[in-house]
Amino acid sequence: MERPLILGTRGSRLALAQSEMMAATLRMLHPGLVIELKVISTKGDRVLDVALSAVGDKGLFVKELEQALLDHEVDLCVHSCKDLPSQVPDGLTLAAFPERVSPLDVLVVPDQGQGALDGVLGLAQGAVVGTSSLRRACQLRALRPDLDLRDVRGNVDTRLRKLAEGQYDALILAAAGLARLGLLEPDGSLESDGVAFVAYPIPAEMMLPAVAQGTLAIECRADDHVTLDLLAPLDHAVTRATALAERAFLRRLEGGCQVPMAAYAEREADGTLYVRGLVGSVDGTTVVQGVCYGSPDDAEALGLALADDLLAQGAAAILQQVVGS
Template sequence: MKEKTIRIGTRRSELAVVQTNLVAEALLNTGMGIKTELVLKQTEGDRLLDKPLLEFGGKGVFVTAFEQALLRGEIDLAVHSAKDMPMELEEGLKIAAVLKREDPRDVLVTLAGSDLSGNGEVVIGTSSLRRRMQIQKAGADLWPGQTVRCENLRGNVQTRLGKLAEGNYDGIILAAAGLKRLGLWEDSRYQYQCFDCETFIPAGGQGILAVEGRIDSGLDAVLRLVDDEEARQCLTLERKVLRLLNAGCHEPIGIYSRIKDGKMEVLGMSHRGEETKKIHLWGEVTELDHLAELAARGLS
């Protein structure tokens, strides 16, 4: 095969670049003579850090610039954290590959040596409604007799950790996947408390890198070589549930799936109106649509 340079679009944050390099490395390792070039872009979501996402367009603010660049032919692929992708992609585009899932859990991050008991009030930084709902519920067990107050927190991982270090929050909630990819998992400045996926349900697609491309890109053969079937099946189910619920970032919804012993396990939570609903389902991997419909029905 003639050597080809594939242009991959990415946000400018350190995590986005690290994640895109994981895709570039996977393409290089296919042995198909692939070269890659990273094309860095700043999105509206990166510029407007003082407002919650739901005030100016939701998840799509991280993706739109790359979809337009794909359609204009300025880039060949774009790498996204799957949980940031909107439910509907621009016409002519598709999720062309899905890498193996990293740790999907949410993590409570506090400064090393800190003890939040006895504070009276625990201030947690997060902009996610899903995380807010679940940490306020978990707080009764974590810090008995204390109230939990959530404050808006956006920005890249380092920005958020910096605000924690400055004392703006008692703790913040981050994705384990990002911390691990950035090499921060062993950082002695912080202490991490991981929540299991059964009690603190992740966002749909959390821990998964999705590679978006044009339907007619001609790259399908090489992208199949880096596509992880299990991660793709889980992402397909999770996005189907979110689509059936018509969910964006405007309401707290968690959905997570995994394959165990050949079966698909699905965990979900939603809070609509005054009611919080949770589901825990099992089904066949070959019946993703049916499982998604059952999950959506249980969460709606």
């Protein structure tokens, strides 16, 4: 390219880290390519004193970025795929899904030199747990109805500071974000502002992840063939299949931050795509789950079929109750 490639990004530490990582990879793949980052503020970055579920807006962290793409102010954007609405605006496309990292949630507690905690099951009776996710809250309430769940907003460092100050006994965070920030070590230890914490992975069997958690999605204009060609080497076939299956599940259910739902797809050793999904009530008293198997080539169809199965099992009534409340 004769001019720099402009990469639009949110200004959060995590968004910048992810964008810089993808920019570095592109520079390595295409020697001589010049990439400049342009920081764009989104509604999700500006509204920090309200729970995400109460804001009532899908695409809180992406609308302004997508508009910048459509206005030709930027050439591409790197998103945490779980932040993306299930529908991509006309004129845009998800050009690449780089290889997924851990999709799991982790339970984060201060490191007080105690022995190994048995994860969520080992929390004390009535422990205060911080999360702004209805998905996490629903599954936690179903698992541990005694826990005191409270909203927590802000970037990762802010949340960890609140944990260190004793405002919470534990936090639920995404392993991928902590890892991409360079905070999470392989042994589960992490440190922020000189304070040590321990992160315990929560198995997917205990807490299904958010749709496309741990996955990045790189978006650009659908007719920008130069950028599409540059991004093509970043696309990971298995990750694309899992993301498409999970996003199709979300699209069929028309879910957003206001609805407790989850989906997780993974390829089995024999090549089969295995998709699990969940829809639950906000209080966790009703949870509908299901699984679907098939070919990765039919990823979106599998996600849609799983959603239809859950709707038939009772998810439609749950969704109607949540949306109507």
